[in-house]
Amino acid sequence: MRGSVKAEITPMFKQYFKVKHQYPDAVLFFRLGDFYEMFFEDAETVAPLLGLVLTKREAGKGLTAPMCGVPVEKALFYIQKLVDLGFKVAICEQVEDPATSKGLVKREVVKIYTPGLMVDLELPEKSKTYLASLYLDKKAGLAFLELSCGEFIFTEVNRETFLSELLKREPREILCLEEFAESEWISLIKGSLPKVHLSFLDKRAFGLTQVEDLLKLPYYERYQEGLKAANAILVYLQNYQPHLLDKIEAPVFYYPEEFLFLDEATKRNLELVKNLWDGSEKYSLFWVLDATVTPMGARLLKEWIIYPLRDINQIKLRQEAVSFLVEKPDLRDALREVLKKLPDLERLSTKCSLRLINPKEMALLRDSLKYLPEIKEIFSEIDQLPRLLRDILSQLGEFTGLYQRLCEVLVENPPYTLKDGGIIKRGIDPTLDELRDLKDHAVDYLSAIERKEREKTGIPNLRIGYNRVFGYYFEVSKGNVRLVPPYFERKQTLTNVERFVTPELKELEQKIITAEEKIKNLEYELFLGLREEVAQYKEDLKRTSLGLATLDVLVSLAKVAVENDYVCPEITEEEGLYIEEGRHPVIEKIQGKERFIPNSVELKKDEAVLLVITGPNMGGKSTYLRQTALIVIMAQMGSFVPAKYARLGVFDKVFTRIGAGDELARGKSTFMVEMSECAYILKNATSKSLVVLDEVGRGTSTYDGMSIAWAIAENLYEKKVFTLLATHYFELTELGKIYTGIKNYHVAVKEWQDDIIFMYKVLPGAANKSHGIEVAKLAGIPQEVVDRAKEILYKLERKNLKEPSETKIASKRVTQLSIFDREHPVLQKIRNLNIEEITPVEALNFLWEIKKELK
Missing domain, CATH: 3.40.1170.10 (DNA repair protein MutS, domain I)
Known part of the structure; x- marks a missing residue:
């Protein structure tokens, strides 16, 4: 102040x-x-x-x-x-x-x-609102609390990958150690999540005091960093919403290694749940796959997209269920009709367990229980169900008694508020019925007393009146005052009348005046009791909501597969992939299947580990790269995929290096972003990973960029990392001549007079020219500029302009020659070589021949 x-x-x-x-x-x-x-x-x-x-x-x-x-x-x-x-x-x-x-x-x-603790505010239906906690030591401990869905999880990852894991869930608020407030990590978090709220806590919050009370530590004690992150959430909850602390379930440890690793760049570049141009869900993979009809189903679908599976058996269980639903359109339609009627059971059941549910929401919960038997009835007519669907049915609880209890107690359409009455039916509580009867028939009770006293006293004009000062009273004319009995207590004398009260009238007045307030208070207490009854079903309700969400996702994937002509991919133990006539799911949906040109791709150990794709801009290289990565993700989440046929091994990681628009807005250069992402990929990719690289090295000079792209490609190939590399550097096609596992592909174009027509087909072999000038013309570059560009290109090709220094690209690790071995035939060839006239490609071929001779 x-x-x-x-x-x-x-x-x-x-x-x-x-x-x-x-x-x-x-x-x-x-x-x-x-x-x-x-x-x-x-x-x-x-x-x-x-x-x-x-x-x-x-x-x-x-x-x-x-x-x-x-x-x-x-x-x-x-x-x-x-x-x-x-x-x-x-x-x-x-x-x-x-x-x-x-x-x-x-x-x-x-x-x-707080931004991370807002369970009873308006929440996005199809997204979760996480409070996250980060503890950095030898490893990175991460914990996530989603109050509205009752989710409390924690994990540990290495320090290099924690940011990707943290950003997957896009928390609204992150708890951090206050000593890290000015650290590079915090800058990275702010740069990646500009709207996130960071709350800095004292080191004592990252202890083990709170979490010890919830967990059996001997089982979890090796996850110290993760436990400390979870503990900070509990401390924060105690400080800011202590009434919920004893209602929170113990945190559950999860293993990121069980899922396909997707870093933040991949999630962003492939537009898995948000598009790049306005950050909305439209035109994302989620937008394509989301035919869910429940909020909890939509949230689970997002999780499946961000966390595809690595367990081949689990993938096949999902595939089996989706295939079953694909083949049974009537079953799909029947299930969707019932699921449409369900409210957000996941959040309603959580609100029950947190004792935050209001009467209107309780009525929604009641009505949802009415539809569960319908789902079971739909499946009862089918003899053999896939295992996952059987598991879902077993998750659906038996709530007949709870449903009857809620129907018995709650009025049909209760209000949102707890303390305004109108919640509980008649016949539930005798005292409540009596109070309601008194409130509804107060005039009748007053008339009865008036009649009784008139007969008892013999005063013919005795009547009951009311004012704000004295309340209810008996009014007697002056002429009849002599007939007033002793138990009448005088309250007021006027000119022609006198006013009295009796103990019975005062008691009735008190009941009438307080009846409204007593009704509200009693209904409130009865509702709290009902809420406690429902809270006893929290585990069954949570399990049921998960089963229904899973069913909704499976039905959604089946519906999308049928509507978009997707196929069930064959998942094998063999590493690599073969996709016949694959399509980009988002672009296809926007353009229509009939307009989209499909393309095939094959990656195979030793034979086709790395594909170099050349061709002009706008020819479809980036789409080809993205659709391959998207098909891998869709396959491992259990979905059908946009292709004529697909056979895939199980990948452990997917990396992409495409564009740098977001990072440029944060003040980083294109080349720095590109190299940072490439460094991360080179360090973390394995022989079971898929790497997608688009135009590596374009952010620097031509020769620097080409050299870096060449070296990166070689490094990935030597590690046997499955890679798609789109490039403008035609010199990189020479890699296909040096390494048997590197293949060249190009995007096809047709030349017509001075124009080109994009065929959007990816074919074997290298492109023979870039068509850059033709693309510039299509983009609207003025004709005089196009003509001048052609003239300069012609002169360059004829070497009429001064040539830049020669590029020297060498295959790696050629056996070193002894400088004393003068008679070696390779030395004679080198002496005879005219360095002044040899081209880079000829130099490469020459070196390749030397290498073969030295073997």
Whole structure:
């Protein structure tokens, strides 16, 4: 607070500062009546962001507090906006009734929203919202909490690959050691996830105190870094949402090695779940494959795309289920119709276990249970089911008793709020029924007392009245006052009448006045009891929601396969791949299958380990590279693939080096990004990996770039890494003459007069020219520039311009010649060589012949 005079501030602001001091990093929503107010720096910061008017309030002698506020009933809208902007929001409530409290109303922070802890705010249906934790030591420990789905997992990876694993899940908030706040790792995280919120914690948070209570450490104790990351999440939860701490399940360790490794560049370049141009899901692989009808199914499909399998048996189980559904369109349609009716059972069941579910959501849960028997009934008519579908059926719990209980207790259409009544049916609680009866028939009860007392006293005009000062009363005319019995207590004397009350009337009045509030409170208590009952089914509900999500994904993959004419790939133990007439799934969907030109590719150990693909820009090289990588990913996630036929071994990693647009926006040069990614690939690729390289070396001078591309290709080939290399450097086609496992391919074009026609076919052999000038003309380069370019090209080819220095490309590790062996025939050949006239390609051929002679 600026300019505060603590000794003279008002009691309310003393209370405010005491609370704010406990949560200095959060925007404090301070409850005052029907509003949440923000003061001082909080108000000045958020008012322009939320479109609120900044006003002032007297805070003490000589002290004015800037303030803004939002109505309590609309607060979630503003909280959501702040959290989406990366703020933490602390909700400070009045925890006692202002009408009955003496002095200042007691207030406490009851909830804190952070970007990673927002389970009861509006969440994206098809995405998860993770809170992540990172602990760096000898290894990198990672932990992820997704509160809305009840997911708490942790793992360990080496320090070089932690960023890829972290970025796969795109967390909204990451917990880090405060001592790393200025480190290179944090800069990398910020560069890759510019919207992420980083929260820095003291080293004590990364201990083992909290996690010891949840886990049997002897089993997990070797994963120290992972455990410490998980512990930090528990500490953070204790600080910010302590009411949820005892409801969180123990974290589960997962093994990244069980899945196909995809680094961040590959996930981004292949546009697996987001496109590159606006970051939306449209035109991504997820967009193509997503025919799911439930939110939980869509989220699981994304996970399958980001985490393809490496276990051949698990892949085949998924394939078997998809194939079965492909062949049974009626079954697919029937399942989709039932699945469409289901709400987000995964998040509803999690809200139940966290005791956060509201009455409206409880009704949705009730209705979803009604449809589960329909799914079982659909499958009951089929004799032999694939194993995965049988497993799914076994996951679907038996909830007949729970469904009947919810139908019995909940009204058909309850409200969202817990404390406004209208939740519980009649016949559930006698006291509630009595209170409702009293509220609904108050006039009848008053009339009955009036009638009874009129008969009892003999006062013919005795009647019951009401005002705000005295409440209900008996009114007696002056002439009949003598008939008033002793138990009538005089309350007011007027000119012509007198007003009385009786113990019975006061008791009934108290019941009528408090009935509404008692009904709401009792319904609230009964609903909490019902919520506890449902929470006992949390494990069955969670298992059921996973089974339904898996079924939704399998049906989706089958539907997409049929609609797009995909085939089931043959997954083998043999390394390599053969794809006949493969297609790019996204481009094909945009253009239509009839317009897309398919291409085949084969990678085989020793025979075709590395393919060098040449040809003009716009000819389809990049599409060819991308579709091959996408087909591998689709095959290993259990999907059918866009091809006429496909046979693939199981790959351990997929790497891509395509483009650098995102990194350029972050201030990195094209060449630096390219070399960094290539270095990462060379260090991590294995003989079971697939590497896709597009135009390596283009960010520097021609000879430097060509030399680097050549050396990278050789290195990958020597490691037997399956590689597709698209290049403009035609000199690289010489690799195919040197190494038996390197093959040349080119994208075909046809020349017509001065124009070219792209055939979009990839054929064996090297391209004979680049067609760069023709492509420039197609791109709209003015005709005079095109003509001048042709003239310069002609002169260069005729060597009428001064030639640059000769490129010297050599095959590696030629046996060294002894300088004393003058009679060796190879030396005689070298002496006779005219270095001034030899071309680079001729030099390569010459060296190749020498190498053969020396063997």
